[in-house]
Structure formats: structure tokens, C-alpha cells
Amino acid sequence: MYKSVCLLLLLLAFTAVGQKLLAEDGYRLWLRYEQVPDAARLQAYRQAVQEIVVQGNSPTLAAAQKELQAGLSGLLGQPIPARQAPSQQRILLAGTPASSTLIKELNLTEKLKAAGDEGYLLLTTTQGGQKYTVVAANTDVGVLYGSFHLLRLLQTQEDISTLSVASAPKIKHRVLNHWDNLDRTVERGYAGFSLWDWHRLPGYIDQRYLDYARANASVGINGTVLTNVNANALVLTPEYLVKVAALADAFRPYGLKVYLTARFSAPIEIGGLKTADPLDEQVRAWWKQKTAEIYTYVPDFGGFLVKANSEGQPGPQNYGRSHADGANMLADAVAPKGGIVMWRAFVYSNEEPQDRAKQAYNEFKPLDGQFRDNVLVQVKNGPVDFQPREPFHPLFGAMPKTPLMMEFQLTQEYLGQGTTLAYLAPLFKEVLGADTYAKGKGATVAKVVDGTLDRHPLTGIAGVANIGTERNWTGHQFGQANWYSFGRLAWDHTLSSEKLADEWLKMTFTNNNTFVAPVKNILLHSREAIVNYMTPLGLHHLMAWDHHYGPGPWVNNKHRADWTAVYYHRADGEGIGFDRTKTGSNAVEQYFAPVARQFGSLKKVPESYLLWFHHVGWDYKMNSGRTLWNELCYKYSSGVDxxxxxxxxxxxxxxxxxxxxxxxxxxxxxMQEKEATWWRNSCLLYFQTFSKRSIPQELEKPDKTLEYYMGLDPKFVPGI
Structure with missing residues (x-):
């Protein structure tokens, strides 16, 4: 008996330890729903919510009820019953006027007008002697989004006793782009393999698919592109469409639409045609038939994302046609079902003598007004390629007749990849807040993207996902903050980086300010630290060849000049930087006059973009009073510090x-400290061969030679 009891106690102890370890491995993201530790706040919440009433029986309302019940039971530390009709005096009431007689009786029609199809109201009110905490919306998915907002208020220990919140998304299509391949590798993926287990689909629906959908709904993301922009046409075949349909079915209750990448040459590769010319009637008919077939599998299919005539991908220019010709062909195919086409503007050619930073503008600006109404041109945040810091892309504001969709990168291809703590909300805000001057002062990039500048009803924003099969989803625990902040900013781009950091930390770790305050400080300074130890003062594209991991400012003599570092930094005995003024490539002319004058002036350009736009002498005097060379040394050292x-x-x-x-x-x-030191030492030693100047005495010196760093060659870097 004694041995049995001991064995049982030992087993229970191991189980408890195991549960604790699993519970805090990061899988639950920001949806942990741990009991509120503050006794007074906990009591107030228990008084406010004693039962849940969700009237209606759709899958989405069922998901909302399930989330509310799980979340509130966890946060309040006691079971919270869910009913179809109230029996208590303090009720959490959730629904729409169409699904709930109780919501209808509250006469919220006028207040709900501004909520649109996805927004919601959170209210505290009394009706017929009952006190209600209300989550009301025009649609079921609005109720779901509002339910997550209410739970977020409790998770961050906000007062819910007198709620009066109205919220609606500022951007219509809020989408994750997964660069996932059918073999489950992920291009530029640093968190394991693809979530999508194509081999076991459609028969097996992994719980991760549902938790992925929940996480996206919790921050308002409403679309997911399942496949890589370097597309494989096989995903458009029935063998894979049945698998796509299974994912779409799993995601649908959470308001998450599925999109696919369309390989432009698919009519040849899987259709048996001899051409993919977008003006060929057989090709157009093939795409219409293929699209109609997709809709039989996925009735709410969102549409296509396309990378064409870029980095070897086929496209309409193979046939002498324009990007508008290609996009419009696909847009016509999806239009009958309300689908959209997201056509990427990331195009450049090694054969083109123009500065790579100018090429997308040169190709797309003349096409303004030529795209169908259901086409979004998807533009990267900067004119080169997701660098640690870039000026905003000059296309924003330059195509007033065409809806432009922002593309951010959550996966950290150029920001340390999977080993670096990089909170990217400040980067997102920096770009969205930039003033294009397209219609005078105040014409920000955000106003271009949300459609208010040019009155576009079709709007979109995309984030290249940083999600994989790692238990904590993003590889680095803090990588979750970029998924979270992207979704929240896609819903409301006026939110601050500070607020989003505060929310994420409280929901993911603890509300204890002794923890939150210093870690929020880490988050808010992390991206600037990376800029400093990688690419300060407007330097860019200094990473190693091909895999982009680690420094490679010496990379030269490759088959494409614009894939080398020396093409961008242009260091020589006189100075460093890419001259994009009138004396150089004149890329500044692509911006509106006030911006062009600022960027084009050596005295007026922000120092953060100095070497992006100017070739500057080593002894040029900076705002700090130091020479450019010494300022570079200080910036690199500051990043490491x-x-x-x-x-x-x-x-x-x-x-x-x-x-x-x-x-x-x-x-x-x-690991990051070692990598920061590697970047600093490599870059300063290499640039020193041109500057011929000493590193300031008070700064830490490299402990290895330049030859040592140039000889480093990491093998099997993930995400290539």
C-alpha cells in the first residue's frame, strides 16, 4: 500500500512538472488566460460577469462562445456557464441583432452602422433590470473579434465596469503571406517546417490549424496565403485543392479566408497549353475554368497572390504584355465570386542599368489606372528589399488610381533571422507614418494603404509570416510580438508601438510592471540596435551571399551585381554610400518634391538615410560633431552595447x-551578442580598408582579422 501511494504521488509530481513545462513553452502565444492575480481586480471581474449568453448557432458564434467560456473561466479562476437565455443579474451578452433578440432589444442599430461588416461594440448597459456587458456586431465574425477584444481587456487588467468601445478595421484585407513550399520547407523561414502537413491532409486536421486560426482572429487577421510566392502550379490541381479545402473549412469559423499563389505558367505546366500569354483566349478561358473549379472546393476562396517577372518567375512580360495585362486576366477570372488579385510590385532586372531601387516605380507608375477594380498592387515597405531600415517606397502616393497594398516582412530575413530579438512595430510605424506629400502635407503612407487618401474601397496589408512547426510558433519567443503587432496595426494603424508592446508582454508573460517596464524598453530599442550593428546611417544589403545570414560587405563578382553588397555601399578611398541624388542615379526624383528636396540634400536628409541617398566623404562632419568614419564606428559599437x-x-x-x-x-x-559583435567587427574591418582611419581609441577593437571573418561560411542556414 505504502509503495503504491508513493508511486502515485511521484507520478502526480512528474505530471505536474510536465504540465508546467508544457504550459510555458510559448505554444499558447498571447492567449494564455491565466487567472488574474490581483485580488481586487479579480473580484470586480467576477462581479461583472457571472454567465455568458450567446444567442445564435453559427460555427463562428460557437467559436466565440467557446473562446469566451475558456478565456473567462481561466481568467476568473472559476467555471463561467454559457446559456441561451439569462438567469443571473450580471450577464456577458454577445451576438448580432439578427442572431439575438436580447441584442435587438438594446436598439444598437445606429451605433452599429459605423462598425461595418467586421467591427463591434463593447458596452456596459442595463435592460429590464439585467446588467449586461455587451459584445455586439452586425456580423458573427464581428462578435468573434469583439470577444477577443474583451478578453484582451481582462488579460491586461483594464477596467470593464463602464465599457463604451467602438472598433472597426481601417484596412479591409489583413493577410499573412506564407512562403511555404509543398515539400514543407519554408523560404526565409526560421521556425521549423511549414504548418501545412499536405501529406496528411485532408484526412487529419491538426489542432495547430485551429489554434493558428484562433490566434489570427484574436488580432483581426482575416486572410492567409498558404503557398510561396515562388509558386508551384501543383497546388492548383485537384489533388491539392481537396487539401486546401480542408484547411479553409477549419479556418472559416474564425473569419480566415484562404488565398493561393498563382504560378503564371500554370496553363502550360498543368493545363497542357503551349502558351501562358494573358491575351490569348485559350489561356484566359483556362484560368476562368480553373478558378471556377477552385470555388467548387472553397466557396469563399479569397483569390490569388502573384509574383511575376521577378527573380526568374514567369510572367506576362515573357509574352510582351504588361503587369496590368497579367493581373487583369486573373482578376476577370475571380471577379464573379468576389475574389481579388494581389499583384506584387517586387520586380527588378539585372539587365536593367537603372538603380534597382528605381525599377519597381519605373515599371508600375505608368500602369496607374490600368488595373481592374479587384486588383491590389502589393508593394514592399521600401524600394529595395525588407532591409533593417529603408525609406518608404516611392510608389506609395504615386499611383492614385490604383489601390496599393502594403507588404511587410515578419520573418527576419535581414534582421538576424531566427536568433535575434527584433520588435518590428517601430519599423511598421515608421513606414506607415512617413509623409508622401502626394496631396500636400499629411498624405501619409498609412492613408495610401487604408484608402482614405484616394478614396479606394479596396484596401489591403500583408505580412510575410514568421510561423512554423516550432512549439512556440516563431522560433524566437519574442518573434511572436511581430505577428501580434502586425495584426493589431493592420486593424488599427494608429496604435502605438508602446501600447502594443505593453499588451503583448502582459498577455504573454505577466502584468507585473517590474517585468513589463524593463522588457518593454528592450522591445522598443531592439530594432534600432540591429540597425546600428548591421547597417547604420542608411547602409543596406550588407549581408552574406545567398542565405543572408551574417555580414558580407565584401560580397562581389556574383552573376548579378544587384545581389552583391558592393553594389549598394560603394565604399572607396573617398567615402561610402549610394549616390541617389541628381549627380547619381537620381532615385530621389521618384518622390514628391518636398520629400525629394529633403532626401536629395546632404544637409537636410535624416542621418538615418544618409548613406542610402548620398556618397559621403569619410571626414564629413556629422550632427554629433564626429567625422562620418568615427560616427560609423560609434554606431556599430552602440548596437553591440x-x-x-x-x-x-x-x-x-x-x-x-x-x-x-x-x-x-x-x-x-x-547568440545575438556574438552575432552583433561579428557584424560590427566584420564591417568596420572591411570599411577600414577604404577609410584608412583608426577605430577611436575608446571603442572596443575587433579581436580577429578581416581575413578570419571573410573566411566564415555557415553551412545549412535555414530558410534559403
């Missing part, structure tokens, strides 16, 4: 975070 400060801050917080995630972040920060 900031990472070391991040390490010290994190080490002091061990008692405030669970051990598994503490050690995870601690080890990743140690």
Missing part, C-alpha cells in the same frame, strides 16, 4: 518569468 544591456536587463528578471522561457530568451540573447 545595446544587446549587452538587453542581456543584463533580462538576467535581472529571472524571478519574474518561468524558467523555460527565461532560459530560452537568455540563450538567444547570448
Amino acid at each position: 545595446t544587446v549587452r544591456q538587453m542581456q543584463q536587463t533580462w538576467d535581472n528578471l529571472q524571478e519574474l518569468v518561468d524558467e523555460e522561457r527565461f532560459q530560452h530568451v537568455k540563450m538567444f540573447l547570448a
Whole structure:
């Protein structure tokens, strides 16, 4: 008997330990729903919500009820019953006027007008002697989004006693782009393999698919592109469409539409045609038939994302046609079912003598007004390629007759990849807040993207996903913050980086400000630290060849000049930087006059973009009073110092975070410190061969030679 009891106690102990470890491995993201620790706040919440009433029986309302019940039961530390009719005095009431007689009786029609198809109201009210906390919307998916908002308020310990919140998305299509291949590898993916297990679909629906959909709905993301922009036509065949349909069915209750990438040469590769010319009637008929077939599998199919005539991908220019010709052919195919086409503007050619940063503008600006009404031209945030810092893309504001869709990169291809803590909300805000001056002062990129500048009803924003099969979804625990902040900013781009960091930390870790305040400081300074130790003062594209991991400012003599670092930094004995003024490539002329004058002036250009637009002498005097060379040295050293400060801050917080995630972040920060030092040493030693100047005495010196760093060649870097 004694042995049995001991064995049982030992088993229970191991089980408890195992549950604790699994519970804090990052899988639950920001939807942890741990009991509110503040006793007074907990009591107030328990008083406000004693039962849940969700009237209606759609899959989406069922998902909302399930989330509310799980979330509230966890947060309040006691079961919260769900009913079809109220029996208590303090009710959480959720629904639409169409689904709920109780909601209808509240006469919210006028207030709900501004909510549109996806927005919602959160209200505290009394009706017929009952006190209600209300989640009301015009549609079921609006109820779901509102339910997540209410849970977020409780998770961050906000007051819900007198709610009066109205929220609606500023951008219509809020989409993740997965660069996932059918073999489950992920291009530029640093968090394991693709979530989509094509081999076991459609028969097996992994719980991760549902939790992925929940996480997206919680931040308002309403679309997912399942496949790589470097597309494989096989995904358009019945063998794969039945699998796509299974994913779409799993995602649908959460308001998440499925999109696919269309390989432009698919009519040849899987259709048996001899051409993919978008003006050929057989080709047009083939795409219409193929699209109609897709809709038989996925009735709410969102449409296509297309990369064409870029980096070897086929496109309409193969046949002497324009990007508008190609996009319009596909737009006509999806239009009868309400689908859209997202046509990427990321195009450039090695044969083109123009500065690569100018090429997308040169190709797309003349096509303004030639695209169908259901086409979005998807433009990267900057004119080169997701660099740690770029000026905003000059196409924003330059195509007033065409809806432009923002493309951000959440996966950290050029920001340290999978080992670096990089909070990217400040990057997103920097770009969205930039003033294009397209219609005078105040014509921000955000107003271009949300359609208000040119009154476009079709709007969109995309984020290249950083999600994979890693247990914590994003590889680096803090990579989750970029998924979270992208979704929240896609819904409302006026939110601040500080607020989003505060929310994510409280929901993901703890509301304890002794933890939140210093870690929020880490987040808010992390991206600038990376810019400093990788590409300060407007330098760009200095990474190693092909895999883009680590420094490679010496990369030269490749088969494409615009895939080398020397093409961009142009260091010589006189100075460093890419002259994009009138004396150089004149890329500044693509911006509206006030911006062009600022960027084109050596005295007026922000120093953060100095070497993007100017070739500057090594002894040029900076705002700090230092020479350009010394300023570069200080910037590179500052980046390393900031990472070391991040390490010290994190080490002091061990008692405030669970051990598994503490050690995870601690080890990743140690890797980042080594990589930051590698970047600093490599770049300064290489540029020193041109500047012929010493690193300032007070700064830490490289402990290896330039030849050592040039000889480093990491093998099997993920995400190639």
C-alpha cells in the first residue's frame, strides 16, 4: 500500500512538472488566460460577469462562445456557464441583432452602422433590470473579434465596469503571406517546417490549424496565403485543392479566408497549353475554368497572390504584355465570386542599368489606372528589399488610381533571422507614418494603404509570416510580438508601438510592471540596435551571399551585381554610400518634391538615410560633431552595447518569468551578442580598408582579422 501511494504521488509530481513545462513553452502565444492575480481586480471581474449568453448557432458564434467560456473561466479562476437565455443579474451578452433578440432589444442599430461588416461594440448597459456587458456586431465574425477584444481587456487588467468601445478595421484585407513550399520547407523561414502537413491532409486536421486560426482572429487577421510566392502550379490541381479545402473549412469559423499563389505558367505546366500569354483566349478561358473549379472546393476562396517577372518567375512580360495585362486576366477570372488579385510590385532586372531601387516605380507608375477594380498592387515597405531600415517606397502616393497594398516582412530575413530579438512595430510605424506629400502635407503612407487618401474601397496589408512547426510558433519567443503587432496595426494603424508592446508582454508573460517596464524598453530599442550593428546611417544589403545570414560587405563578382553588397555601399578611398541624388542615379526624383528636396540634400536628409541617398566623404562632419568614419564606428559599437544591456536587463528578471522561457530568451540573447559583435567587427574591418582611419581609441577593437571573418561560411542556414 505504502509503495503504491508513493508511486502515485511521484507520478502526480512528474505530471505536474510536465504540465508546467508544457504550459510555458510559448505554444499558447498571447492567449494564455491565466487567472488574474490581483485580488481586487479579480473580484470586480467576477462581479461583472457571472454567465455568458450567446444567442445564435453559427460555427463562428460557437467559436466565440467557446473562446469566451475558456478565456473567462481561466481568467476568473472559476467555471463561467454559457446559456441561451439569462438567469443571473450580471450577464456577458454577445451576438448580432439578427442572431439575438436580447441584442435587438438594446436598439444598437445606429451605433452599429459605423462598425461595418467586421467591427463591434463593447458596452456596459442595463435592460429590464439585467446588467449586461455587451459584445455586439452586425456580423458573427464581428462578435468573434469583439470577444477577443474583451478578453484582451481582462488579460491586461483594464477596467470593464463602464465599457463604451467602438472598433472597426481601417484596412479591409489583413493577410499573412506564407512562403511555404509543398515539400514543407519554408523560404526565409526560421521556425521549423511549414504548418501545412499536405501529406496528411485532408484526412487529419491538426489542432495547430485551429489554434493558428484562433490566434489570427484574436488580432483581426482575416486572410492567409498558404503557398510561396515562388509558386508551384501543383497546388492548383485537384489533388491539392481537396487539401486546401480542408484547411479553409477549419479556418472559416474564425473569419480566415484562404488565398493561393498563382504560378503564371500554370496553363502550360498543368493545363497542357503551349502558351501562358494573358491575351490569348485559350489561356484566359483556362484560368476562368480553373478558378471556377477552385470555388467548387472553397466557396469563399479569397483569390490569388502573384509574383511575376521577378527573380526568374514567369510572367506576362515573357509574352510582351504588361503587369496590368497579367493581373487583369486573373482578376476577370475571380471577379464573379468576389475574389481579388494581389499583384506584387517586387520586380527588378539585372539587365536593367537603372538603380534597382528605381525599377519597381519605373515599371508600375505608368500602369496607374490600368488595373481592374479587384486588383491590389502589393508593394514592399521600401524600394529595395525588407532591409533593417529603408525609406518608404516611392510608389506609395504615386499611383492614385490604383489601390496599393502594403507588404511587410515578419520573418527576419535581414534582421538576424531566427536568433535575434527584433520588435518590428517601430519599423511598421515608421513606414506607415512617413509623409508622401502626394496631396500636400499629411498624405501619409498609412492613408495610401487604408484608402482614405484616394478614396479606394479596396484596401489591403500583408505580412510575410514568421510561423512554423516550432512549439512556440516563431522560433524566437519574442518573434511572436511581430505577428501580434502586425495584426493589431493592420486593424488599427494608429496604435502605438508602446501600447502594443505593453499588451503583448502582459498577455504573454505577466502584468507585473517590474517585468513589463524593463522588457518593454528592450522591445522598443531592439530594432534600432540591429540597425546600428548591421547597417547604420542608411547602409543596406550588407549581408552574406545567398542565405543572408551574417555580414558580407565584401560580397562581389556574383552573376548579378544587384545581389552583391558592393553594389549598394560603394565604399572607396573617398567615402561610402549610394549616390541617389541628381549627380547619381537620381532615385530621389521618384518622390514628391518636398520629400525629394529633403532626401536629395546632404544637409537636410535624416542621418538615418544618409548613406542610402548620398556618397559621403569619410571626414564629413556629422550632427554629433564626429567625422562620418568615427560616427560609423560609434554606431556599430552602440548596437553591440545595446544587446549587452538587453542581456543584463533580462538576467535581472529571472524571478519574474518561468524558467523555460527565461532560459530560452537568455540563450538567444547570448547568440545575438556574438552575432552583433561579428557584424560590427566584420564591417568596420572591411570599411577600414577604404577609410584608412583608426577605430577611436575608446571603442572596443575587433579581436580577429578581416581575413578570419571573410573566411566564415555557415553551412545549412535555414530558410534559403
